[in-house]
Amino acid sequence: MHELSVCQGLIRQVERIAAENAATSVDRIVLKVGPLSGIEPELLRHAFTIAREGTVAALAELELSQGSIKVRCRLCGGAGEAAVNRLLCPDCGEWQVDVTEGEELLLLSLDLETSL
Amino acid sequence: MCDTCGCNVTPGNAHLVDKKTVDVLTNLLQENDHVAAHNREHFERHGVLAVNLMSSPGSGKTSLLEATIEALGNELSMAVIEGDLETENDAERIRARGVPAVQITTGQACHLDAHMVHDALHDMALDDIDVLFIENVGNLVCPASFDLGHHANVTLLSVTEGDDKPAKYPVMFRAADLVLLSKSDFLEMIDDFDTNRAERHVRELANAAPVLTLSVKRPDSLGPWFDWLRESVIALGEGRVMNPRVQPEGATLHSGP
Ligand SMILES: Nc1nc2c(ncn2[C@@H]2O[C@H](COP(=O)(O)OP(=O)(O)O)[C@@H](O)[C@H]2O)c(=O)[nH]1
Ligand SMILES: [Mg+2]
Ligand SMILES: [Zn+2]
Ligand SMILES: [Zn+2]
Numbered sequence: 001m002h003e004l005s006v007c008q009g010l011i012r013q014v015e016r017i018a019a020e021n022a023a024t025s026v027d028r029i030v031l032k033v034g035p036l037s038g039i040e041p042e043l044l045r046h047a048f049t050i051a052r053e054g055t056v057a058a059l060a061e062l063e064l065s066q067g068s069i070k071v072r073c074r075l076c077g078g079a080g081e082a083a084v085n086r087l088l089c090p091d092c093g094e095w096q097v098d099v100t101e102g103e104e105l106l107l108l109s110l111d112l113e114t115s116l
Numbered sequence: 117m118c119d120t121c122g123c124n125v126t127p128g129n130a131h132l133v134d135k136k137t138v139d140v141l142t143n144l145l146q147e148n149d150h151v152a153a154h155n156r157e158h159f160e161r162h163g164v165l166a167v168n169l170m171s172s173p174g175s176g177k178t179s180l181l182e183a184t185i186e187a188l189g190n191e192l193s194m195a196v197i198e199g200d201l202e203t204e205n206d207a208e209r210i211r212a213r214g215v216p217a218v219q220i221t222t223g224q225a226c227h228l229d230a231h232m233v234h235d236a237l238h239d240m241a242l243d244d245i246d247v248l249f250i251e252n253v254g255n256l257v258c259p260a261s262f263d264l265g266h267h268a269n270v271t272l273l274s275v276t277e278g279d280d281k282p283a284k285y286p287v288m289f290r291a292a293d294l295v296l297l298s299k300s301d302f303l304e305m306i307d308d309f310d311t312n313r314a315e316r317h318v319r320e321l322a323n324a325a326p327v328l329t330l331s332v333k334r335p336d337s338l339g340p341w342f343d344w345l346r347e348s349v350i351a352l353g354e355g356r357v358m359n360p361r362v363q364p365e366g367a368t369l370h371s372g373p
Contacts, residue, residue, distance in 0.1 A: 002227050002258035009147050013140075021138060031144070038261040038287040071322065085283040087290075087322035095319040105261075107140045116132035 003043040006105075007051035013107060018056045023112035026057040031064050034104040035084050041066060069102030148262055151230035155237065155265025156359075162242035165352045166250060167345075168264055168360065170288065171272035172281075173254030176298040176332065178206045180272070180341075181249055183332040185213045188342060192246045192349065197236045199228040199253045206251060216240065227258035230265055246349055256285040267358035268348060274299040275309040282317035290321040293361045294328070294344055301331040325361070 010029070018026055033039045041064050048062045071087055072079040078091030079100070089097050143149060159166045169177045181196060188194070196217040198206040207219035218236040220228060233250060240248070250266055252259040260269075271292035273281050276299060282289035289295065295318055297311055315327040326344065330337040352358055 002225070002261055005225065005227075005229065006144050006261070010144050012147065013142060013144075017138060017140060021136070024133070027135070036287060036290070038257070085286040085317070086320050087286075088320060095322050096324075097322045099322065105144045107142050107144055109140055110138045111135065112138060113133045113135055116134050 001043055001047070003039060004047040004051065006039060007044060007047040010048075010107060011051045011055055011057060014057050014060075014110060015055060017110055018112060021112050021114065023056065023114050025113045026060040026110055027113060028061045028063060028111035029057065030108040030110070031062070032104045032106045032108055033064050033066055034102040035066055035069050036099065036102040037105040039105060067101060067104070070100045071097040072100050073097050145261065145263075148230045151234055152263035152265040155230055155234055156267075157265075158237060158242065159248070159265065159267070160352075162245070163353060164242050164245050164248050165268075165345075165349050165358075166248045166264070166266035167348070168250045168252055168259075168266040168269050169272065170252045170256075170259045170269060170292075171254060171274070171298075172256050172277060175254070175272040175274040175277065177251050177254070177272055178209055179332045180296070180298065180330075181210060181251065182213060183335070183338060184249075184342070184345070185210070185215050187335070187338065188345070189214070192345070193244055194247045194249065195240055195245045197228075197233060197240075197248065197250045199232070199251060201226070201253060222253055226253055226255045227262055228252050228264060229262045233264045247345065256281065256288045260288040260291045263360065266360060267352060268293040269360045270294045270296060272296045272298045273314065275302050275306055275311075279309045279311070279314040280317060282314065282321060286321050289318055290323050291361055292318070292323060292325045295325055296341060297327065297329040299331055300329045300337060301333040303329075323361070 014026055033041055045062060052058050052060060069082050071082045073089035074096045075094050076092045078089045080090035087097055088095055171177055185194060194215050196210045198217055198219045200206060200221060202221055204219045207217040210217035218239050220232050220236055250264055269291050275297055297314055311329050318327055328340045330341055
């Protein structure tokens with residue numbers, strides 16, 4: 001379960017950003033974890049409850065969005081959604097496609113509290 | 117309503133707080149990816165091709181390295197980083213063939229990361245090496261997420277594991293630059309592994325990687341793998357940019373939101 005390593009990296013980034021903004025606590029962390037990112041949202045949530053302890057994000061809520069997988073065909077230009085293990089063109093059915101969405105593993109935003 | 121000026125503050129909420137949202141848009145693995153880029157610079161400066169070998173436990177990674185050392189030992193100078201949860205066994209198997217090997221024991225971690233590889237590089241004389249093999253921890257899930265700074269992902273699937281593994285572990289097999297269907301000597305005993313079907317599952321991940329069938333028990337089956345290795349060494353020597361196939365987050369970031 002590599003979600004814990006990923007979470008520890010996340011917490012270090014969050015701590016750095018919180019310090020840069022002189023935040024006293026982090027209320028919310030928003031992530032995009034695409035279906036092809038290799039990260040299981042449930043495992044990440046679980047790891048997060050361990051990794052956040054004793055940090056500025058100890059009470060933070062974790063918001064995860066997965067989004068869908070989108071592909072664009074190099075042969076016919078067709079575009080649309082695809083399943084994780086069938087990355088095929090929705091129009092011509094061929095596999096020579098580029099994945100345009102679904103691989104993201106991103107920290108999108110943080111809600112911070114600062115004392116006045 | 118009056119959150120900003122604080123006029124709604126009572127003795128009960130005198131600890132004044134200001135709330136704000138900060139947009140970030142960074143890759144969750146950015147620390148790892150920085151170290152990976154640094155490792156890749158090391159490799160390129162010293163002209164070392166770095167190959168990451170991944171598979172389930174027991175698919176034949178170490179055996180393939182032994183056979184490769186046996187066959188190409190006079191032609192290429194090789195070194196190995198071995199990743200395992202415990203034991204020095206695999207590193208000892210490699211050293212027994214006269215090739216330098218550094219063992220990384222990861223304990224709990226089910227994958228290598230760029231920091232571990234960086235530390236291991238301190239124990240290696242990179243100038244003397246043409247090819248560095250990094251044998252990752254046996255696991256079809258976690259290793260695919262970590263860029264080590266290597267140039268290519270080679271994923272083994274032994275024919276005793278079933279030909280639908282690429283459909284079951286799409287992130288791993290999508291990341292492969294080369295797929296090796298290993299232990300092919302067992303094909304005659306296993307009637308439901310179809311190498312064409314395994315290849316079709318790889319294609320259905322939009323992956324054009326070559327799929328080779330081989331067995332260390334059949335030395336003549338190893339030729340196409342050796343050719344791939346030789347061509348990759350030449351390509352790196354000619355200065356061709358080589359990154360492992362999937363570095364999704366990095367790509368997303370560099371092309372903007
Ligand atoms: N029959 C056969 N056995 C193999 C082959 N490659 C590896 N093995 C056996 O599979 C077992 C695991 O191999 P090993 O190289 O240690 O796998 P690793 O865990 O991926 O490094 C050992 O008993 C090997 O002898 C092969 O091509 N054919
Ligand atoms: Mg091994
Ligand atoms: Zn893991
Ligand atoms: Zn198409």
